[in-house]
Amino acid sequence: MSFTVEKAIKWLEKINEKIQENKQYLTKLDQPIGDGDHGINMARGFQEVVTIVNEKEYDTVSDVMKATAMTVMSKVGGASGPLYGTAFLKMSLAFKEKEVIDDATFIHGLEEALNGIKQRGRAIHGEKTLVDVWEPVVNKLKQENNFQADLILNTAKAAMEKTKETMATKGRAAYFKENSIGHIDPGSASSFYLFEALAEVLEEEK
Amino acid sequence: MGYVGIVLISHSEKVACGIKDIIRQVIQDVPVEVAGGTDDGKIGTSMDRISAAIECADQNKGILLFYDLGSAKMNAELAIEMSEKENIKLAEAPLLEGSYVGAVESSMGKSIAEIIDTLNKNF
Numbered sequence: 630m631s632f633t634v635e636k637a638i639k640w641l642e643k644i645n646e647k648i649q650e651n652k653q654y655l656t657k658l659d660q661p662i663g664d665g666d667h668g669i670n671m672a673r674g675f676q677e678v679v680t681i682v683n684e685k686e687y688d689t690v691s692d693v694m695k696a697t698a699m700t701v702m703s704k705v706g707g708a709s710g711p712l713y714g715t716a717f718l719k720m721s722l723a724f725k726e727k728e729v730i731d732d733a734t735f736i737h738g739l740e741e742a743l744n745g746i747k748q749r750g751r752a753i754h755g756e757k758t759l760v761d762v763w764e765p766v767v768n769k770l771k772q773e774n775n776f777q778a779d780l781i782l783n784t785a786k787a788a789m790e791k792t793k794e795t796m797a798t799k800g801r802a803a804y805f806k807e808n809s810i811g812h813i814d815p816g817s818a819s820s821f822y823l824f825e826a827l828a829e830v831l832e833e834e835k
Numbered sequence: 836m837g838y839v840g841i842v843l844i845s846h847s848e849k850v851a852c853g854i855k856d857i858i859r860q861v862i863q864d865v866p867v868e869v870a871g872g873t874d875d876g877k878i879g880t881s882m883d884r885i886s887a888a889i890e891c892a893d894q895n896k897g898i899l900l901f902y903d904l905g906s907a908k909m910n911a912e913l914a915i916e917m918s919e920k921e922n923i924k925l926a927e928a929p930l931l932e933g934s935y936v937g938a939v940e941s942s943m944g945k946s947i948a949e950i951i952d953t954l955n956k957n958f
Contacts, residue, residue: 703882801904
């Protein structure tokens with residue numbers, strides 16, 4: 630695969646579609662264990678991302694990721710703004726000065742994004758945060774060294790569902806202690822949409 | 836001669852403004868800027884608002900940022916990283932009590948390092 634500006638924009642548009650469709654659902658997930666604004670925040674931010682990436686011409690994927698990062702940081706709000714913003718910023722840096730973004734480069738970009746999220750949120754795997762989805766996906770991709778749609782989709786889905794059984798020890802959900810068990814983590818759900826969108830972009834390429 | 840600037844970051848604009856009122860009853864000269872709520876006036880924090888407050892609070896003596904819950908810290912850290920300025924620090928102290936102590940110290944002409952030291956001793 631070669632990840633182009635066109636594909637990057639397609640990816641962002643698909644993320645936005647999924648977020649808009651599931652805005653209520655994301656908010657519903659955030660209500661029992663958070664502040665109930667995840668769906669609204671993500672919907673507002675990604676709508677703006679789609680507007681911005683279509684408004685201007687971009688020469689590189691790195692530039693698209695950077696514009697996305699800046700928009701997400703200032704428009705999403707909540708903890709998701711800085712976390713997803715950092716993820717896209719790290720991808721932008723990883724893709725900088727790369728003529729062609731092949732599988733290995735893209736996987737490296739996702740790994741950098743994961744590291745950025747962990748650093749920003751001071752989070753590790755298993756704390757019921759979006760790291761619980763990002764880390765298994767990145768590890769799986771690295772391990773298989775293969776950028777396959779169904780691999781991404783299945784790993785992300787299983788990882789998201791697993792957060793239901795996890796007790797939150799990070800973020801505001803952690804204040805609910807064992808009462809946080811039984812709910813899917815909203816950030817993990819939105820991260821699943823991000824990977825589902827990526828899988829669809831890869832699938833279309835076939 | 837300038838003072839160390841104080842930035843109050845809260846999920847609520849009312850909270851940030853209320854704390855500023857409390858400080859202003861006692862301290863008038865020190866720059867105290869608020870970054871409360873989201874850009875559309877809702878509950879949350881905004882990196883853009885924090886960045887704007889940092890600009891306004893700057894008197895070339897450093898700026899201390901006080902924050903409340905969750906995303907406030909992450910957005911504050913982002914704003915620090917995005918800023919070209921040096922000597923912006925995140926204060927690890929309660930928003931109200933910490934910023935009050937910080938403002939008093941700043942009004943006495945203390946440096947940012949001295950203020951952080953006092954905060955670390957008090958909280």
